[in-house]
Amino acid sequence: MKISAMCIRCIMDRQEEKIRGVENEEIKASYLKEVAGIIAAASEDATAPYLVYEINMVYKRYFGELPDYEKEKKEFNQLMLQLEPELEKDIRSGCNEEEVLRNAVNYARAGNYIDYGAMNQVEEGTLLELLRRAKGEALDEDTFRRLCRDLGGAREVVYLADNCGEIIADKLLIKILGEQFPQIHITVIVRGMPVLNDAVREDAEDVGLTDMVRVIGNGNGVAGTQLKLLGREALDAVNAADVIISKGQGNFETIHGCGLNIYYSFLCKCEWFTKRFGMERLKGVFVNEADL
Helix, strand or coil: CCCHHHHHHHHHHHHHHCCCCCCCCCHHHHHHHHHHHHCCCCCCCHHHHHHHHHHHHHHHHHHHCCCCHHHHHHHHHHHHHHHHHHHHHHHHCCCHHHHHHHHHHHHHHHHHCCCCCCCCCCCCHHHHHHHHHHHCCCCCHHHHHHHHHHCCCCCCEEECEEEEHHHHHHHHHCCCHHHHCCCCEEEEECCCCCCCCCCCCCHHCCCCHHCEEEEEHHHHHHCCCHHHHHHHHHHHHHHHHCCEEEEEEHHHHHHHCCCCEEEEEEEECHHHHHHHHHCCCCCEEEEHHHHH
């Protein structure tokens, strides 16, 4: 997805916020000039997550290590693990097989709120409210029916994960996918190195996801799925997939337009996405690549 003017403004604003506490104005100005230069020199197909990846390398040169989100990652993993039995009960309670799958997609999408890349603050109360409402949220029926048909004929499925905490809701969806489509082999792709509060393989291990399915890193530190930077194992999995389920805005920004059979699921958390999809903030998108 090509970077928009709104995304450029947001990148600059977030970088300025990140260094606001630095006292040396000359260093701050020099850093932001380099940031602006990276954006100005970007190719036509550059994505916001990829540009932030390049900017992060400049940040390290000026200021050392990037802000650490390990505390937030562990807190939301623990919160969602505590909620997991209740969420699974809600997903399954009083529902037929098709309704259970629909509910699982909605709960996994609600978990996409836990995103420190798009949100300045992630509030536990807001997350709980989104999860409470998830069962009744709208899901595009045509897209859902197409997903069911595609899964019924699929062998290889790739699930592009996004954030910590969210991966527990993803785990419930993956469990139900395995039950309802036992012929599929699911590979989950997480980030290859720490970035924001995105999930890496160690986080997937901590929440038990690696006990259920194959989990691999994407081989890089982009907060998304930049095909040209994927490690060989991740790229082979993506190319072999009959169906790809892509969680989150960052994955959408980086892989949209590739022409693969991708189902995107995320919450609209920033101004550009609400405008792009005609949605209120924190409302959910569920759409296939072919319809965009």
